[in-house]
Amino acid sequence: MSYYRIQIDELQNGEKRYIPQKAELHISRSWIQRQEMKWYNIIQEGGRYGLSRTIKESYDTEEDASNIINTYKGIGIYEEGKKLKSTTYKIID
DSSP states (O other), X not given: OOXXXXXXXXXXXXXXXXXXXXXXXXXXXXXXXXXXXEEEEEEEETTEEEEESSOOOOBSSHHHHHHHHHHHHHHHHHHHHTSOOOOOOOOOO
């Protein structure tokens, strides 16, 4: 399951910047099994979307950041349908 949020950074001059983010659940299995959420910034690169922990893209309004999340979620659904479902082979005599 994916989780989404908008990080709101308030600047010294009172302006706000909105950063769309996505989380993925990670399970580590060392001595003790742990679960943790890792948050990634959603970035737009030349019309494509990606995730980054270091690069940030901020927007002037919460609505713009929300639109980025909704667009990213829609792309994820589209790409989900393109994943390989199964592979079959036909032997020719």
